[in-house]
Amino acid sequence: MRELWDEGVVEANYTPFASQPFTTHLISERIALLALEDGEPVGTVYANLTHEQAGVVFGLYVRPTARRRRGIARALMVAIAEALQTEGRTHMQLSVDRPNKAARSLYKTMGFEDAAWTMRIEAANLVS
């Protein structure tokens, strides 16, 4: 899981600051799913259960070596939806970086709707 997390962070690094590093809490305190193909790890997705009704999904990643555009990410998203329902969550939320066209297209085609904007500024720009 750590290897896939690190690969995903390197590839989907659209923020001007470092992403959260992998910790074992991601497995012990979150829902963590690993997709296997012929026994080999090919993809991951996580969700946290901190909200009583909505699961927050993050860390979706499919290895390019597994060949993409074969529905692995879509299958991981369906699997985590099922896991969240089992945990009593009625909704799923996630954030996606604006330049990440592949992920945005995936979520749109699955039926996710824009619900909020994340806004960002360098703190120094507000401090004189």
Ligand SMILES: CC(C)(COP(=O)(O)OP(=O)(O)OC[C@H]1O[C@@H](n2cnc3c(N)ncnc32)[C@H](O)[C@@H]1OP(=O)(O)O)[C@@H](O)C(=O)NCCC(=O)NCCS
């Ligand atoms: C985004 C990502 C998870 C997609 O994985 P995948 O297994 O290739 O995705 P799927 O095969 O399930 O694709 C499902 C749909 O998503 C969309 N999609 C996926 N990759 C796309 C791309 N490169 N360009 C445009 N649309 C894309 C398409 O609508 C696709 O359906 P289609 O192939 O029938 O057209 C993968 O590219 C990845 O791991 N990227 C790096 C990490 C990342 O950005 N994670 C998301 C963080 S929010």
